[in-house]
Amino acid sequence: MKIMPNRLDRGFTMYQKEFEDKAVQVLRSGWYVLGSEVKSFEEEFASYIGSKYCVGVASGLDALILAFRALGIGEGDEVLVQANTYIASVMGITINGATPVFIEPDEQYGIDASKLEAAVTGRTKAVLAVHLYGQACQMDEITRICKKYNLKLVEDCAQSHGSEFGGQMTGTFGDIGCFSFYPSKHLGAFGDGGAIVTDRKELADAVRVLRNYGSEKRYYNQVVGVNSRLDEMQAGLLRVRLSHIDELTQDKRRIAARYMRELANPYFELPLMREGATHIWHQFVIRSRYRQQLIEYLDKLEIGTIIHYPIPPHLSEAYAYLGYQKGAFGITERYADQVLSIPMYNGMTDQEQDYVIEALNRFKPETV
């Protein structure tokens, strides 16, 4: 049996007729950018997340860039961010001219709240919490520290659509929540897309102006903005997916529950759950000291896996200018050497799950 790490086609066929009807409707409407589908999606997504405003943009990276820009964070400012994140989180900070200050992750892969205070300086302006793999960060501690030091709080929710901490949705804890709708994300479009959510009208207005050449009214430009709009086709298709998000989340939770219950092997570790947090299982990430052997073993059985992420941002070529050496963030670097995402996607069959579970449980490294 051949099993891919992700199957985007399954997420399409589950609701094929609804997606196709919506696509035809948008094509026939004669209106393709910033129209009624975007407006409706923004309202429905804000309502789902429980925030007052949502502004659609072209990608998750743009959501991050425009969020920091709207908050006035740039040159000379420092932003605390976990070192083990996807590099786009860091680019959202540095494209604005601000400096990322890396913090090690905790055992659930979120920013380690107990290490934040020691990193605060006179230049610290914000914290970027990344709910990596779909599990919420330690939001009670993070919000407490942000209040204490008067720091802005931005959440990178590109992997956490619908996950909660203390019964509250990720994206609503701080000033702005940033989402990506890249096709492989939990709420995925059929192309690129993103959004910010916020309860503060002035921030929503600022992003709405920035995404459209700095103008609210056509040809009256208030600031130098960008072209970063969610299009009508993606917004319409996202509305279809959003209407099913609870069942999509339940589907992944059933798979994850099986993995957690049935996977058992001393040669890898299962994910740890954070008390008070929920997980939407954007990725199911295990950790092994024998990762390379495990990948090759699974590959022979035609089970695909992905490493999220092999090179932490501080060691990437893009950020060589920050001057970090190997060893600067030991926990992050160990995770980068050991994490492995196993197949997890909506529409994964019981037989596919059986096959993955059996294979993983039978793994034994050759050189122990």
Ligand SMILES: *Cc1c(COP(=O)(O)O)cnc(C)c1O
């Ligand atoms: C995917 C992702 C992004 C970037 O989103 P795009 O839509 O691909 O630009 C940012 N942060 C994290 C954590 C992501 O997983």
